[in-house]
Amino acid sequence: MPKIVNHDERMKQIAEAMWRVILDKGMEGATVRNIAEEAGLSLGALRHYFKNQDDLLVYAMTLVRERATERIEAVAQQNMLPKDMIMAVILEIVPINEESLAEMEVWFAFMAHVKHRKHELDVPDDGIFVGAHKLIAYLNASGLLKEGLDLDMEAERLYAIIDGIAMHALFDSERLQPERVKKTLRYHINSICVD
Amino acid sequence: MPKIVNHDERMKQIAEAMWRVILDKGMEGATVRNIAEEAGLSLGALRHYFKNQDDLLVYAMTLVRERATERIEAVAQQNMLPKDMIMAVILEIVPINEESLAEMEVWFAFMAHVKHRKHELDVPDDGIFVGAHKLIAYLNASGLLKEGLDLDMEAERLYAIIDGIAMHALFDSERLQPERVKKTLRYHINSICVD
DNA sequence: AATTTAACAATACAACTGTGCTAAATAAAA
């Protein structure tokens, strides 16, 4: 087969081009033409890889999720102190740098766009809910949690805080800068952990 | 037939029609034609009240914010126990019924849509940040806050929890139902208050 | 009574949309 780049690689390049377009022009600017141009391809070429726009949309979303999951798992496999690991994992979700800020914006744009079409599109879940539960369970297993806490409630609360801060960091990045994000997260973790 | 309703009333009707369209079809379905049809008006009529789409967008956003603010202020003026009032105020923001769920969805759609156009559009702030600070300050003034809390951090955390839960209630309303929303919020408030 | 203005409706239009189709170019296999 003609393999300057392989098929999957091209699909990823197109998906990444879509991210860039969304970052630059928002979801309303994410037309097949704009994406093709950003990817340096013709309309026909793009259509060769994705038979319609929804296919590309779902693929691009799934790829965002995969990339984030990979980063988190890489962090989780490092050998760190439990409280440090929790922080490190959360900081892979919450946008604190250019890359994760872009990722978050793309994900948000996707979610808002896809909200009223969940039934017709196979939209991936972000997995943060189960992640929050795992983090709380891990803290508990490490014996770091304070006495008398409700684990289920703590997971729900952590889940809300993660996405809340992520959202604020995205929409009000000037006010909620990386240092303040970290400070707030550390404050919360300390509030539920023994010293 | 002019003057059946006055000018401002018509503008509100059109904005409300826009909300309904967004709820039904999402932001991508919020075209001037769909909005006009939903409002029972012609394109020309709509254009008589809003000279372009951005004007309508900003007006509709502002109206969402105003309505919510009014509801919250009405609650705040009731004579309640501080902790109950805090809960009541937050429950006016977080979507727990059809109306506030719709409001939140519209607001979210707006935010996602105007994200990359903030500079050219005069989009209103939701005011929840200052609201969260006020709530914490009120709890503190009432002597209900636990010792040794960082007020600024508590406000930031409450702000994140409110918007995080709001977001989850919106996108995962099946799992995060009203009772669980209330339970989580009560859990958090109790965790920062003396018994 | 005459004039102006507010409140619409109808239509036109250029730009842009996703998608389908055809044909050419390219590379691999024979």
Add this chain to the structure above:
DNA sequence: TTTTATTTAGCACAGTTGTATTGTTAAATT
């Protein structure tokens, strides 16, 4: 080299978009 499959480009198409223009009617003002 020939054959075959993959990749790419270009364009047509029908539909939708926001907006501009023009026309009509009735109320308000003079």
